[in-house]
Amino acid sequence: MATATTEHYRAYSPKPFTRAERDSVTVVFGGLHWRVERVIQAVLENGGNKAEVLPVATKEDLLTGREVADIGQCCPTSFTTGNLVNFIKKKSDELGAEEVTKKYVYLTAGSCGACRFGQYHQSYELGLRNSGLGAFRMFLLAQDQLDQKAAMGDGLDLNLPMTLGCLWGIFCTDLVQDLEYQVRPYEVGPGQTDAVVKESVEYLYEMFRNRPRRDSWRSITWHLTSSYFTKALREIHRKFSAIEVDRLRVKPTVKITGEFYLQTVEGDPNYNIHRWLEAEGAEVYPAAIAVWMDYLLRLGLQRFEDYSGIERGARLKLGAGRVAQAIYRWNYARLRRAMGDLPHELPNQFELRRLAAPYFNSRLDGGEGDMLVGKALWSYQRKKAHMICELSPYSCMPNTMSIGAMAGVLGKYPEILYAPLEIKGDAEVHALSRCQMILTEAKKRAQKEFDEALAAAGLSLEGVRAYVDKHPEMKRATYRVPHGDAVGTAANLVHHVAQRLGRRG
Amino acid sequence: MPRVLNMWSTHQFWCGLFGALGIDRRNLVFSADTSEEQGRQFGKGRGTVDCCYPVKCIAGHYGELVFGQREKLDIVFSPMIYTVPSMLSGHVARTLTCPRVMAAPENIKGGFIKERDVFVEQGIRYVTPFVSLDEPKLVAKQLFEGGLREAIPGLTPSEMARAVEAGFLALRAFNNSLRKKSREVLEWCARENRACLLVLARPYHMDPGIGHEIEGDLQAYGYPVLWAQYFPTDPDLLEWAFGEDLRAGIIKSPFDIHDVWPSSYSANTNEILWGAKVAARIPWVACVVRLSSYECGMDQPTYTPVQQIVERSGTLFFSFQDLDSTKPAGSVKIRVETITHYLEKYAAAIIEKKKAAMPPGCPLPSQAAEKGPSASLAPSTAGST
Ligand code: SF4
Ligand code: SF4
Numbered sequence: 040m041a042t043a044t045t046e047h048y049r050a051y052s053p054k055p056f057t058r059a060e061r062d063s064v065t066v067v068f069g070g071l072h073w074r075v076e077r078v079i080q081a082v083l084e085n086g087g088n089k090a091e092v093l094p095v096a097t098k099e100d101l102l103t104g105r106e107v108a109d110i111g112q113c114c115p116t117s118f119t120t121g122n123l124v125n126f127i128k129k130k131s132d133e134l135g136a137e138e139v140t141k142k143y144v145y146l147t148a149g150s151c152g153a154c155r156f157g158q159y160h161q162s163y164e165l166g167l168r169n170s171g172l173g174a175f176r177m178f179l180l181a182q183d184q185l186d187q188k189a190a191m192g193d194g195l196d197l198n199l200p201m202t203l204g205c206l207w208g209i210f211c212t213d214l215v216q217d218l219e220y221q222v223r224p225y226e227v228g229p230g231q232t233d234a235v236v237k238e239s240v241e242y243l244y245e246m247f248r249n250r251p252r253r254d255s256w257r258s259i260t261w262h263l264t265s266s267y268f269t270k271a272l273r274e275i276h277r278k279f280s281a282i283e284v285d286r287l288r289v290k291p292t293v294k295i296t297g298e299f300y301l302q303t304v305e306g307d308p309n310y311n312i313h314r315w316l317e318a319e320g321a322e323v324y325p326a327a328i329a330v331w332m333d334y335l336l337r338l339g340l341q342r343f344e345d346y347s348g349i350e351r352g353a354r355l356k357l358g359a360g361r362v363a364q365a366i367y368r369w370n371y372a373r374l375r376r377a378m379g380d381l382p383h384e385l386p387n388q389f390e391l392r393r394l395a396a397p398y399f400n401s402r403l404d405g406g407e408g409d410m411l412v413g414k415a416l417w418s419y420q421r422k423k424a425h426m427i428c429e430l431s432p433y434s435c436m437p438n439t440m441s442i443g444a445m446a447g448v449l450g451k452y453p454e455i456l457y458a459p460l461e462i463k464g465d466a467e468v469h470a471l472s473r474c475q476m477i478l479t480e481a482k483k484r485a486q487k488e489f490d491e492a493l494a495a496a497g498l499s500l501e502g503v504r505a506y507v508d509k510h511p512e513m514k515r516a517t518y519r520v521p522h523g524d525a526v527g528t529a530a531n532l533v534h535h536v537a538q539r540l541g542r543r544g
Numbered sequence: 545m546p547r548v549l550n551m552w553s554t555h556q557f558w559c560g561l562f563g564a565l566g567i568d569r570r571n572l573v574f575s576a577d578t579s580e581e582q583g584r585q586f587g588k589g590r591g592t593v594d595c596c597y598p599v600k601c602i603a604g605h606y607g608e609l610v611f612g613q614r615e616k617l618d619i620v621f622s623p624m625i626y627t628v629p630s631m632l633s634g635h636v637a638r639t640l641t642c643p644r645v646m647a648a649p650e651n652i653k654g655g656f657i658k659e660r661d662v663f664v665e666q667g668i669r670y671v672t673p674f675v676s677l678d679e680p681k682l683v684a685k686q687l688f689e690g691g692l693r694e695a696i697p698g699l700t701p702s703e704m705a706r707a708v709e710a711g712f713l714a715l716r717a718f719n720n721s722l723r724k725k726s727r728e729v730l731e732w733c734a735r736e737n738r739a740c741l742l743v744l745a746r747p748y749h750m751d752p753g754i755g756h757e758i759e760g761d762l763q764a765y766g767y768p769v770l771w772a773q774y775f776p777t778d779p780d781l782l783e784w785a786f787g788e789d790l791r792a793g794i795i796k797s798p799f800d801i802h803d804v805w806p807s808s809y810s811a812n813t814n815e816i817l818w819g820a821k822v823a824a825r826i827p828w829v830a831c832v833v834r835l836s837s838y839e840c841g842m843d844q845p846t847y848t849p850v851q852q853i854v855e856r857s858g859t860l861f862f863s864f865q866d867l868d869s870t871k872p873a874g875s876v877k878i879r880v881e882t883i884t885h886y887l888e889k890y891a892a893a894i895i896e897k898k899k900a901a902m903p904p905g906c907p908l909p910s911q912a913a914e915k916g917p918s919a920s921l922a923p924s925t926a927g928s929t
Binding site: 349 | 593594595624626642643644646647648650651652653654655657658659672674676681682685686789794802803804805806807809821824839840841842843844845846847848849852853856857865866
């Protein structure tokens with residue numbers, strides 16, 4: 040039986056992180072992919088902070104996460120909890136626990152949404168406490184609350200320029216990542232793409248670190264109008280142009296969808312699925328963070344749609360929100376143009392909503408909600424991918440719901456190649472072999488589509504290759520092959536050559 | 545209507561609403577309580593994903609409605625309940641339901657349309673409006689546009705609005721009557737200096753197939769059982785329980801749970817946390833029983849804080865987690881015996897200790913007060929509906 044104390048239980052509340060500590064304290068963060076993390080590090084440094092990125096979570100982290108927090112966590116909670124605890128433990132071994140609590144603070148995103156995401160900190164806190172690191176300072180950045188000073192102190196001044204920096208960092212790295220995945224499967228010199236990407240991200244790091252400072256509102260105009268970022272992206276485009284590619288390698292395109300963390304990270308938390316698919320002969324169509332944020336905007340604005348005609352001012356707010364969303368999308372398109380329009384465009388949120396509507400209500404939030412269903416249908420109907428690889432975390436709440444609704448979609452479109460993979464962190468063989476079976480089908484489809492393209496154009500593979508050899512610009516990674524009737528890159532190239540030859544592809 | 549999830553805390557709203565729309569109560573059919581047999585007979589092969597037990601069971605309820613009714617049904621009404629009214633409005637941020645609760649009707653539908661549309665085949669209209677019950681301004685529009693306009697020919701928006709009002713009135717009246725009964729139980733406990741138990745669970749754990757009738761078994765031993773969702777919210781009692789924290793600026797209202805749970809956005813979770821706080825302060829709540837379903841994601845982060853809040857005060861705490869992962873009948877029996885054993889042994893001491901820790905001025909009648917007839921009401925007053 041427990042002994043009574045007069046002190047009631049109170050939730051963890053960290054000591055504030057003050058401005059005076061700024062030079063001696065390092066802000067730790069993580070949970071995304073390395074490109075965007077590196078750039079956000081630059082943004083924090085540009086704002087006068089010291090910053091460090093957590094290493095990519097590993098299987099050991101998963102085990103630690105399961106051990107130190109309450110049972111029944113979703114797989115991303117286990118990975119991220121263990122990741123943080125092991126990182127802090129390691130630092131404590133080096134510096135001593137007291138020193139670590141003085142020298143580091145951890146920053147993580149929160150949410151006011153329906154799933155467990157906004158409660159991660161509860162597991163982090165428990166994990167740290169169970170590891171004897173209860174005094175460590177951890178701060179939750181609420182997505183819906185810009186002024187964080189009251190909660191965390193003024194050590195990290197998360198002002199408008201910094202927020203915009205993070206946003207632009209996400210845009211730029213999304214674009215780089217997208218192009219990278221279009222190029223690597225076709226590179227002639229192995230490793231060339233990785234080298235260019237690394238160089239490009241370091242270049243972006245410098246650009247963001249040295250970003251001119253503007254005060255609050257002027258900063259918005261500057262970010263939207265300056266050629267600072269477009270120039271940087273053009274330079275990256277130029278770096279990519281040095282890569283030689285062979286786009287006649289027939290590969291299925293695999294769209295990654297799923298829960299936010301799992302579709303974003305690249306490492307053990309999702310069985311290194313991006314690299315695994317590439318090694319298995321696929322071209323990966325990665326999930327952009329910008330798409331997720333566009334979805335959040337749409338979701339937020341739907342509230343005003345509901346209140347239109349019921350509450351005064353709702354229509355006005357909806358209008359203003361739509362303008363903001365249009366600016367968001369215009370800006371992404373502007374930056375994309377600087378990359379030769381090569382990375383994929385942002386899918387239209389209204390189209391995704393319309394496609395998903397018969398199967399999943401657009402008001403249901405948590406996870407990707409109806410977007411998960413919409414993206415699968417969009418990829419299929421708009422010929423964006425041969426196959427959808429859906430990353431579904433073990434014990435996730437919203438994701439299981441959307442995937443369940445996919446049963447209705449597949450009933451109507453049994454031809455969609457859809458691979459929902461339950462990611463547990465340690466049941467890799469099972470998940471990957473399932474994926475491989477569907478990938479085999481996707482490969483057959485890509486090949487069939489390619490053969491049909493050749494037949495329709497009356498060309499042979501050798502004929503197309505000879506044509507490309509004669510036009511070396513077509514071998515550049517930055518050569519734009521129009522997305523025609525086909526899904527796959529190779530088949531689209533055949534159609535394109537046929538058109539250039541004046542044949543109907 | 546399937547008798548599932550948050551229909552358990554809102555069914556009076558729906559009865560009130562349809563009543564006001566002129567639908568005879570006898571024409572409102574609920575599926576039976578959850579049972580394994582129901583799932584086997586009607587839900588088999590229609591589950592779409594592996595998920596928590598309460599959601600998984602819905603396929604059985606739908607199946608029962610579609611295939612198991614002797615009378616022909618016209619409509620299966622299964623709202624997607626996005627938010628629920630909560631007694632904790634004010635200093636909790638949101639009143640959202642679990643993402644699985646809100647999306648279950650869409651998810652389970654998948655299993656009924658994947659091969660062929662079973663609803664169409666059976667001549668049943670499937671109506672599943674999205675509804676934010678904690679935003680009364682929206683509800684009529686959501687229901688009207690979300691399927692009731694087509695389902696009830698001739699329905700007008702103003703009729704809908706009136707029906708919604710009637711629904712809320714019915715729900716409020718029902719909740720208040722249960723809270724009043726809980727108050728009577730507490731008063732009886734205070735008078736007799738007897739212990740009661742508080743159940744911390746989600747409303748649908750009142751379904752015997754989901755909650756496994758644990759509270760019923762406990763009641764059989766003569767301990768009154770209260771549910772946190774129907775705990776009295778009378779200002780005098782809350783002032784006594786939380787006044788000190790309020791004056792110390794730790795909380796902003798008796799319903800503020802920020803001191804123990806900074807992420808208040810899910811109504812049922814908030815209520816569980818609040819229930820734990822109440823249990824820690826009310827002396828006669830000598831024991832807390834926590835119920836959690838198999839694979840419940842919402843409960844996971846709350847296990848430790850809830851247990852700590854309760855145990856710090858010296859109150860007994862028993863948790864039944866993953867209730868459905870194995871057939872629990874045997875283990876439940878053993879645990880119920882353990883709980884009652886501890887209660888017999890320690891309840892009196894717990895009550896005394898907790899009383900000593902509380903400020904004077906308890907509004908519940910003291911031992912000296914006159915004994916009233918409501919004492920006899922106590923053992924039969926579980927919050928089950
Ligand atoms: S979306 Fe799923 S996996 Fe991600 S945090 Fe929420 S419950 Fe966990
Ligand atoms: S709260 Fe838990 S048991 Fe209830 S639907 Fe959500 S995950 Fe399932």
